[in-house]
């Protein structure tokens with residue numbers, strides 16, 4: 001199963017490699033090696049292929065030294081080995097700056113933000129979602145407001161979050177919570193509503209009432225679906241990380257990404273994106289396995 | 305041809321005995337209206353009948369006549385619009401452990417094992433775990449599922465699931481067992497086995513059964529009396545005493561009194577001027593203008 | 606760097622809308638804790654503080670200060686919310702932040718942009734005058750817009766003499782590749798990337814042509830400036846040491862190494878960025894901290910920005926420029 005999942009990565013990787021290593025496929029640029037007579041060429045500069053040909057022709061006409069260069073891809077498409085190297089050095093070299101965190105420390109920092117945000121959101125969102133889904137009256141009262149709120153972009157709360165929660169992890173976690181919570185309530189309320197009504201009725205004829213209807217019937221009844229929802233929502237939380245970490249003091253893995261992108265170090269950007277992808281995908285795979293183990297009665301699991 | 309009203313002295317004697325027992329369930333002038341966005345539906349109108357202790361009553365009627373509505377009101381899962389439902393002389397308000405219910409779709413809890421499902425009721429009524437466990441084992445043995453105690457419902461066949469559902473309802477020791485087309489989804493063989501199994505259980509317990517079915521043979525085979533409803537609105541058409549003597553065996557279906565009863569029911573449910581209940585039925589009877597999807601020359605008849 | 610001066614109008618609006626809440630929150634939470642908190646971000650004149658941090662010069666000077674690294678916009682948000690005592694920003698942004706409610710006083714100048722901000726034009730355009738009637742892209746209301754206006758004024762034109770295209774500063778390299786756009790305004794490293802993206806393009810006007818167009822410094826919460834004046838004075842003194850260390854050819858490589866590490870790039874990449882920034886020692890700062898007209902005076906420059914901000918609708922009421930500038934820290938002996 002895992003092997004098949006990994007297999008689906010092979011094709012994109014192959015395409016990436018072909019585009020990177022076979023110059024005749026794309027390589028729309030030329031990386032200048034020696035500028036020759038062209039006044040504005042610099043070694044290492046990327047120029048369009050046509051521009052390079054034009055300048056070479058001009059130089060030949062004027063009898064000046066010809067520029068030399070090799071075909072290259074645009075700066076935003078580094079080759080696989082460059083990314084692999086960036087990945088390796090990122091983890092193995094000590095940060096240049098004194099007392100600066102290592103990459104894995106930044107990463108751990110980011111993961112903690114996600115986990116706290118997700119936990120806090122779930123602590124309120126899951127019970128509220130279940131109550132909204134179980135009792136029509138509660139759902140009708142609260143859901144329109146939540147529906148409205150979920151359209152407000154979480155990043156817009158950045159300044160407010162800093163004002164209330166300070167400049168460190170508080171506002172970042174708050175952004176994750178705001179980004180996750182409202183979706184969570186609605187999704188879980190919906191999942192709860194989909195529970196077969198006759199299960200609740202059967203439980204009632206067997207003498208169940210009150211809170212025990214929720215704890216003994218609704219909750220176990222929706223648990224496998226709830227677990228699946230939570231997995232999807234956790235992935236959601238990750239997408240808010242990039243916004244969250246630009247609020248307050250700069251920290252974590254996505255700050256590393258934006259910083260490196262600013263200086264056009266795309267191999268580092270790709271490496272960091274890769275790490276996030278691997279962590280997100282890996283943890284989801286793990287949670288999926290755990291789900292199989294936790295819910296042996298769940299028949300939809302074979303499809304996931 | 306024998307009339308369904310003709311009863312042998314033994315059968316007469318039996319009914320006299322039944323009527324001597326106290327009425328455990330009384331339905332008086334029961335009416336039910338559903339109010340929906342599209343308007344009002346009168347599902348039940350002025351239903352009156354009483355069921356005696358240890359009696360087995362079947363309810364039949366065309367689809368949509370309100371059988372499920374009736375049994376759900378008796379179970380306390382649905383409110384009534386008018387009239388009253390009395391169990392042991394006391395009006396019903398909400399579900400209670402004195403009335404067990406078996407649903408058509410099994411409705412077993414998929415997250416619990418077979419034993420867990422059966423233990424659910426006793427645990428809800430506060431029995432400690434080991435007692436509930438013992439009760440469940442006893443009932444699983446009674447329905448012959450001891451071997452499957454630790455299986456999950458989705459690992460069982462339909463017949464087995466329905467036996468679990470029955471055990472789950474009976475372990476609570478209800479006075480009345482309400483069953484809504486419990487064997488509707490089973491194949492003929494399994495169904496026949498389940499019917500005799502049910503009679504067995506009923507014989508050995510102090511339990512009163514109200515059983516909904518749309519299968520006339522099943523009703524005759526199981527019931528002391530059959531409540532026939534008619535549709536739109538749901539009203540009592542007849543309450544028939546089944547003249548087939550007990551103990552019942554499958555072989556009795558060829559007897560004169562069985563066939564007379566069946567003919568009578570048939571005439572009630574499907575009157576001669578055939579008024580088909582559902583479009584599907586109408587199509588089968590060749591009375592609807594069904595679109596032909598095949599070439600005219602490609603005739604199968 | 607692009608992180609500097611990224612606020613757009615939306616962000617400003619939001620900050621202002623949320624400010625009453627922010628003020629409420631800070632009145633609850635701000636009991637001036639012992640260490641001074643300064644927010645700084647990715648601009649050479651501010652990254653320079655990293656030298657003092659790494660060398661432990663604040664401790665030597667006997668001032669307890671904590672520098673917090675931010676994205677530029679985020680640092681101003683944190684200052685506006687009262688979560689930090691001071692922030693590094695431009696004189697123009699100090700006015701914008703102040704108009705939103707978070708007043709500040711600039712106690713020390715760190716630098717002025719000396720070439721990092723530029724108008725980059727395609728090969729065919731030789732000078733600012735050639736822009737007449739053509740399309741020029743800038744991010745409206747930001748410093749490059751001001752720079753363009755300044756450039757046009759010098760050759761006797763107004764910004765209506767060119768067709769302005771509003772675009773995000775970060776996207777200027779791509780904008781310049783568009784056929785009908787002949788020039789863009791951007792700061793480093795975006796301007797450098799724009800020149801790489803369109804071979805033959807070159808700067809026709811830069812902040813070096815008008816030194817003092819944009820001043821950068823440390824803006825302090827007025828209450829803190831008053832209450833902890835002695836501490837702030839010590840911090841200002843450290844600045845002189847920083848400038849000396851960076852400007853001295855002997856120690857410059859070490860300084861650049863520290864600064865490059867803070868920005869996450871190599872020293873070789875960092876050097877050109879530093880060159881486009883004119884660091885101001887305290888003595889140089891004192892010369893600018895005098896009332897006057899025009900860009901050579903911090904007061905004059907700030908007044909011009911105030912006028913520009915009003916005209917562009919960044920805020921509605923003119924700001925009292927004098928209240929934002931306090932020369933006494935820089936001039937203290």
Ligand SMILES: Nc1ncnc2c1ncn2[C@@H]1O[C@H](COP(=O)(O)OP(=O)(O)OP(=O)(O)O)[C@@H](O)[C@H]1O
Pocket residue numbers: 338339340345346347365366367368369370371372373374518
């Ligand atoms: N929740 C409801 N809301 C509105 N109308 C309802 C509802 N439940 C049942 N009805 C209507 O009440 C009538 C009786 O329905 P009911 O399900 O009791 O019939 P039934 O005899 O059990 O039919 P079947 O044999 O097909 O199971 C039908 O006309 C149905 O449309």
Ligand SMILES: [Mg+2]
Pocket residue numbers: 371372373
């Ligand atoms: Mg029904």
